[in-house]
Amino acid sequence: MKVLIVEDDPLHRSYLHEAVRAALPECDLVLEAGDGAMGEKLARDHRFESIVMDLQMSPRNGIEAARTIWRERPDTRILFWSNYADEANVRGISRIVPDGAAYGYVLKSASDERLRLALRAIFIEAQCVIDREVRGMQQRSLGHLQGFSETEYEVLVDIALGLTDRLIAKRRNLSLRSVQNRLQQIYEKLGVYDRTQSDGEARYNFRSRAVTEAFLRKLLNQATLERAEQDLQEWLRRHARLTGSA
Amino acid sequence: MKVLIVEDDPLHRSYLHEAVRAALPECDLVLEAGDGAMGEKLARDHRFESIVMDLQMSPRNGIEAARTIWRERPDTRILFWSNYADEANVRGISRIVPDGAAYGYVLKSASDERLRLALRAIFIEAQCVIDREVRGMQQRSLGHLQGFSETEYEVLVDIALGLTDRLIAKRRNLSLRSVQNRLQQIYEKLGVYDRTQSDGEARYNFRSRAVTEAFLRKLLNQATLERAEQDLQEWLRRHARLTGSA
DNA sequence: GTGTGTCCTGCGGGAACCCGCACCTGATCT
DNA sequence: AGATCAGGTGCGGGTTCCCGCAGGACACAC
CATH class of the missing domain: 3.40.50.2300 (Response regulator)
Structure with a gap:
């Protein structure tokens, strides 16, 4: 052995x-x-x-x-x-x-x-x-008890990469609105909401805040991000070739 | 000894x-x-x-x-x-x-x-x-040769925390426009721009993308983020007390 | 069949963001 | 003194995002 x-x-x-x-x-x-x-x-x-x-x-x-x-x-x-x-x-x-x-x-x-x-x-x-x-x-x-579904996690990674809703929709073959629905579930599950209690305008940028929360909860880490970035760049190249030749 | x-x-x-x-x-x-x-x-x-x-x-x-x-x-x-x-x-x-x-x-x-x-x-x-x-x-x-100035870095941390421009302005005692100017410098230094080459609408969300780039370049890491998050929460409490009593 | 749940989609509005343009300040160099 | 540069501010617009409302499609229950 x-x-x-x-x-x-x-x-x-x-x-x-x-x-x-x-x-x-x-x-x-x-x-x-x-x-x-x-x-x-x-x-x-x-x-x-x-x-x-x-x-x-x-x-x-x-x-x-x-x-x-x-x-x-x-x-x-x-x-x-x-x-x-x-x-x-x-x-x-x-x-x-x-x-x-x-x-x-x-x-x-x-x-x-x-x-x-x-x-x-x-x-x-x-x-x-x-x-x-x-x-x-x-x-x-x-178990989806309290965690993220597969597509939710993918969308989470995508916003962590800095993609727009539209690009995420293209990449995951969803409509724009569906992506935004996923996003709202993500915000909810991560507890991202306006902590505005007293005055009228203390706010988070939900999108960025969700990524921060995910990092703080160790749902994401550097290694995951780097790997996802490679995948993204590779997908971008393929996609550019497709639409470029079309 | x-x-x-x-x-x-x-x-x-x-x-x-x-x-x-x-x-x-x-x-x-x-x-x-x-x-x-x-x-x-x-x-x-x-x-x-x-x-x-x-x-x-x-x-x-x-x-x-x-x-x-x-x-x-x-x-x-x-x-x-x-x-x-x-x-x-x-x-x-x-x-x-x-x-x-x-x-x-x-x-x-x-x-x-x-x-x-x-x-x-x-x-x-x-x-x-x-x-x-x-x-x-x-x-x-x-040396500011190619790196970030102090305020730029602070703003970078703030968007990584998920704050809005307005809140950053309040926190750092700047005008809204100044914050956005800092942001543009950050985008430029991190090389964040539209990779749109062929078709009309492949785009990044600049704000999130900048944070991603900062992570990939190891300008930020989990520990920094956690520390900054604590500082933020503490500032939020103080700030809420001030505006609440006003 | 009717209800309930999950997942998808379109429309529309208000807010936040990105950013060009114009202007002021203060510091440093020639 | 004039020039130049970094940093700060206001205005205005085009775009993206956030999200409520209003549905379709499909599964599984009663």
């Missing part, structure tokens, strides 16, 4: 190496990668089936790396090991995990024992192991 | 402890704090004059902690030790460093030797040590 470690911080990397060696004596090869791109390459070249992956890395972060790895071999087992349980990360992972794949999400603050158990459960038993702190949010986020 | 270490990651903390012991044999006491609040308390109680401080911590980050520490004892020497050289962090530190204070900014990716030199230079010689990567941006950011 072989394990690949993808983690940019040298200290954390060697700690992980140690932990893997201790938890999995049946493991005879442990390789390390310092960023997402290198991780993808090693996973492909050596056909790793067990990977421990950090989330915040640059230039290529863990979610993007996991996406391409899973696209090539959907049965790869990946343990995500991260500092934070931001909703943006949880949602990002839920988007890319293939059906039936075994994966885990453990916080770096977890104890050695918890990490050991997770390593064995995922790589040996092919179980899913999600930290409780992460699990709670996952249900809130995916 | 005594040194205080403020760092939330246990691995990094013990590595730092080791490094301090090795670099400063004349040091007879090393204490550790796991977050900003505890760091402030220890610094106050034990009158530390030499502190190594991580930047990204929660709930109270390194910049906030350093601010209160420096407010109480401006001659404290602080070495900031951080993963990133984001413009938001550099600008945040430049705002709070007292006149003549000795401080340093070293990246976590720096070699052991570089860290050792920085420790001795700051704590023994009271020099300022700034990593080259950080230094370059500092000049761009503070």
Whole structure:
């Protein structure tokens, strides 16, 4: 059995190496990668089936790396090991995990024992192991109990990118009014409204304020934004070509 | 001589402890704090004059902690030790460093030797040590060569918070038109303009787009936003009281 | 069939925003 | 003294946004 470690911080990397060696004596090869791109390459070249992956890395972060790895071999087992349980990360992972794949999400603050158990459960038993702190949010986020629907989240990302209603409508194939309806739901769910209590004109710019709220609630983060920006630019190029030739 | 270490990651903390012991044999006491609040308390109680401080911590980050520490004892020497050289962090530190204070900014990716030199230079010689990567941006950011002026940056933060032009004007004691002038400069400096090339109506919402650009360029980050949000709420309360009683 | 819910769409108005034009101030340079 | 430049202000208009009102389409309940 072989394990690949993808983690940019040298200290954390060697700690992980140690932990893997201790938890999995049946493991005879442990390789390390310092960023997402290198991780993808090693996973492909050596056909790793067990990977421990950090989330915040640059230039290529863990979610993007996991996406391409899973696209090539959907049965790869990946343990995500991260500092934070931001909703943006949880949602990002839920988007890319293939059906039936075994994966885990453990916080770096977890104890050695918890990490050991997770390593064995995922790589040996092919179980899913999600930290409780992460699990709670996952249900809130995916079950539509209080969270955002898929299209709402897309529109939220689009206004975070700075698009106009009209462009969002084009991009998502909606009418202008529908986009604005989504926006109103977003404003409501984020609690964006005029705090005007006494005087007549203390106001928020709803659109910008919603993005701020989303950031403060960790619904969005820099990495999500950067990824979305790339997608947008790529879409813009395609779209320009279409309408340009028409 | 005594040194205080403020760092939330246990691995990094013990590595730092080791490094301090090795670099400063004349040091007879090393204490550790796991977050900003505890760091402030220890610094106050034990009158530390030499502190190594991580930047990204929660709930109270390194910049906030350093601010209160420096407010109480401006001659404290602080070495900031951080993963990133984001413009938001550099600008945040430049705002709070007292006149003549000795401080340093070293990246976590720096070699052991570089860290050792920085420790001795700051704590023994009271020099300022700034990593080259950080230094370059500092000049761009503070010298107005290509960067933002103070008021421009304030307005940028305000639109990132989702305020209307009118509220910004009130808060910064400007006329509405002046705020809009600042905004236009911001749009220009961030390169926000209509990418409309072929067809007539592909557009950005300038205001939101500017915030996005600022995030992508790391001019703003979550921590800055959270801090600014607190300031805003506090100002709102004061302002409401004033206009309410008027 | 009738009710209830969710998602989509068009119309129209009032507010906020983007921005060109014209003017004033104060500071610095030649 | 004249020139130049950064920063501040008022006016006016075209555009976008926010959002209430008034519907259609589809599903699932009673």
